[in-house]
Each structure stands twice: as structure tokens, then as C-alpha cells.
Amino acid sequence: DGGITQSPKYLFRKEGQNVTLSCEQNLNHDAMYWYRQDPGQGLRLIYYSQIVNDFQKGDIAEGYSVSREKKESFPLTVTSAQKNPTAFYLCASSSGGDPTQYFGPGTRLTVL
Amino acid sequence: EDKVVQSPLSLVVHEGDTVTLNCSYEVTNFRSLLWYKQEKKAPTFLFMLTSSGIEKKSGRLSSILDKKELSSILNITATQTGDSAIYLCALNYGGSQGNLIFGKGTKLSVKP
Numbered sequence: 001d002g003g004i005t006q007s008p009k010y011l012f013r014k015e016g017q018n019v020t021l022s023c024e025q026n027l028n029h030d031a032m033y034w035y036r037q038d039p040g041q042g043l044r045l046i047y048y049s050q051i052v053n054d055f056q057k058g059d060i061a062e063g064y065s066v067s068r069e070k071k072e073s074f075p076l077t078v079t080s081a082q083k084n085p086t087a088f089y090l091c092a093s094s095s096g097g098d099p100t101q102y103f104g105p106g107t108r109l110t111v112l
Numbered sequence: 113e114d115k116v117v118q119s120p121l122s123l124v125v126h127e128g129d130t131v132t133l134n135c136s137y138e139v140t141n142f143r144s145l146l147w148y149k150q151e152k153k154a155p156t157f158l159f160m161l162t163s164s165g166i167e168k169k170s171g172r173l174s175s176i177l178d179k180k181e182l183s184s185i186l187n188i189t190a191t192q193t194g195d196s197a198i199y200l201c202a203l204n205y206g207g208s209q210g211n212l213i214f215g216k217g218t219k220l221s222v223k224p
Contacts (some may be wrong), residue, residue, distance in 0.1 A: 033211075035214075040121070040216065042116075042118075042200060042215050042216040042217055043200070043214055043215035044214075045212075099143065099211045100146065101211065101212060105153040105154045111157075
């Protein structure tokens, strides 16, 4: 089955810790995205990558970092510099030229 | 300033009602507008609309873009409890910061 997987589903972090959220896709999509969703808010773009070994900051990149070493993988690290990291994180991918993005099931991060 | 504004933000109806969700945007030079349904986790793609103005339909759902009014509507007829979800509108304007700009969503609750 083709799709996007995210892990873990739920993640708890202590203040001052870095955590990494996994996103893997087997759709052979070139582009991948990370969004953050807070209650009552839409999806806000954190980082995106159109091609392997290249990525760009989105609207709210501060306190986050990413890498794109493989086409199918786009992990997101939430660093201790992110002041309010508790949120629902969604990963998405799309095929070149098609704006339709397909989403993973999300990771809910809670800072204790 | 929000480029994509959805209204209402929340809506409660009873089964069998017809609902109309609205998405307004400020960007005039855009490529397409997308609608997603988000139940608990991953947003799932519903429709993509272009400036051609052609209505898209799928079962009880339909959507159309009004270029003059800079808006799109999503209609759901004969609503069912399974239609309860957040409906997200996203604009594909082809800018540098990723492909899509999302509205905050409309939370629809359908009561039996």
C-alpha cells in the first residue's frame, strides 16, 4: 500500500529536550512538507523540500530543523529553542507539478 | 493578514440538513483552490478547483469557484453524522513558500 507514515503517534517531551518526528512516504513524491496545527488554527507551514538534499523554511521555521537525505524520508526535529512546541504535526507529500498534497496521520507532541 | 478566510468557523446542524461552507481569498493570481476534510487525523483531499469555474461533484458534496467574488463554496446535502469534520480550504498560488496556503477551517458538527 502506498502512503505516508508518521511516527510516533504521540510524543511527550520534557522542556529543554530535542525530539525528532519521523515522516516516510512510498509514493515516489519529490516534494515533502511539515505543518503544525493548533486548535482553531489552520495548517501552518514549517519547512518544505522540493528535492533531495534541499529544503526551505516555511512561515514558522524558528525552533525547528529538517533534513532530506533520502527521497522517501523527511524527519523534523523540534529543538529546545521552540518556545511553544505542543501541537499536532502533519507531514505531507506531493508529486511534481500537482499541487495536491497527501497527508500522513500526524504526530501529537506534548511538552511536559 | 490572512490570505484565505473560511466561514463560518464552526457550524452545528442536524442530519438531513444542507450546509454551505465558504472560502474567501485575497490572491487573484492563483493556480487552484483545494478542499480537504479532516476527521481526526490526516486531512483527506476532496476537490481541486481552477479558475475555469467548473463545478466539482462527488456524491452529496459539490464545490465551485467564483472568480468574481474571489470565493469558493463547498455544499453538502443531506448531511450525515459521518460528515462531522473540519473542512479546510487551501490556495495554490505557486509562491515560493511551498504550494498551499490554508484557511483556519470550518468545524462542522452533524447531530443525529
